[in-house]
Amino acid sequence: xxxxxxxxxxxxxxxxxxxxxxxxxxxxLHRSRLRSMIALRLDRRLSARVDPSDVLxxxxxxxxxxxxxxxxxxxxxxxxxxxxxxxxxxxxLHRRHLAAQARAVSREEQYAVPLPDESVLDLGRRLVAxxxxxxxxxxxxxxxxxxxxxxAQLEAKDREVLVLRFLEQLSVEETxxxxxxxxxxxxxxxxxxxxxxxxxxxxxxSGDLP
Numbered sequence: 001x002x003x004x005x006x007x008x009x010x011x012x013x014x015x016x017x018x019x020x021x022x023x024x025x026x027x028x029l030h031r032s033r034l035r036s037m038i039a040l041r042l043d044r045r046l047s048a049r050v051d052p053s054d055v056l057x058x059x060x061x062x063x064x065x066x067x068x069x070x071x072x073x074x075x076x077x078x079x080x081x082x083x084x085x086x087x088x089x090x091x092x093l094h095r096r097h098l099a100a101q102a103r104a105v106s107r108e109e110q111y112a113v114p115l116p117d118e119s120v121l122d123l124g125r126r127l128v129a130x131x132x133x134x135x136x137x138x139x140x141x142x143x144x145x146x147x148x149x150x151x152a153q154l155e156a157k158d159r160e161v162l163v164l165r166f167l168e169q170l171s172v173e174e175t176x177x178x179x180x181x182x183x184x185x186x187x188x189x190x191x192x193x194x195x196x197x198x199x200x201x202x203x204x205x206s207g208d209l210p
Contacts, residue, residue: 004029006204007029007084008026008029008078008079011023011025011026011029012026012073012074012078013071014156015067015068015071016068016071017070018068019080019178023064023067023068024064026067026078027060027063027064027067027082027210030078030079030082031056031060033079033085034056034059034060034082034083035052035053035056036168037083037086037168038052038055038056038059038086038090038205039052040116040119040122040167040168041087041113041115041116041119042055042090042092042093043094043098043113043114044116044117044118045097045098045207046093046094046097046098050093050097055086055089055090055093056086057087059082059085059086059089062073063082063085066085069089076177077173077174077177079169079170079174080177080178081177083168083170083178084178090113091113094113095127098158115148115151115163115167117144119167120144120147120148120151121140121143121144121147122167123147123151123162123163123166123167124143124146124147125143126166126167127147127162127166127194127197128147128201136142146201149200150197150200150201151197152206153196153200154193154196154197155193157179157181157189158189158192158193158196159193160179161179161186161189161190161193162193162194162197164178165186165190170189172187201208
């Protein structure tokens with residue numbers, strides 16, 4: 001079977017040549033992944049006002065409009081480009097409905113959009129080992145509080161590397177493109193943030209671990 005990146009590149013080439021069917025197929029191939037990303041990142045306090053499906057449709061509609069230009073230039077890999085469109089919509093919704101002040105949000109501040117509690121728990125389960133680990137003995141609320149406290153002690157980009165790599169499950173290359181970092185910088189930040197996260201969790205449970 002052809003590699004997914006090869007399929008993307010073929011469809012992008014056809015899109016750049018004016019093939020609308022190829023553009024639609026390309027977006028459909030990534031619809032499920034983008035839907036999952038929106039579900040992971042959209043604050044649950046917005047659920048009464050915002051339907052995640054609407055966010056998805058708006059992101060895909062904007063991507064469709066911009067896709068021919070992107071296909072010709074391809075400044076970054078396709079999925080990080082598509083994800084950025086959805087991410088900016090999430091940030092705008094957060095500002096509009098939840099932020100204390102309506103003002104411009106810098107790129108660094110975008111990383112401060114908090115993870116929903118369910119996503120914090122999911123990330124915690126992925127980062128804290130299984131078996132006899134604390135994750136198996138803690139109540140959900142305790143694990144959520146622990147993970148959120150640990151994440152708060154990381155630098156913004158280090159925290160985002162963990163979220164992108166282990167929760168959204170982006171590749172190292174995709175994470176680098178999403179954060180405008182080099183691949184080596186992503187690897188370095190991942191090692192550093194995992195070590196720091198482990199220190200925080202380990203210290204918190206030093207008297208409880210086997």
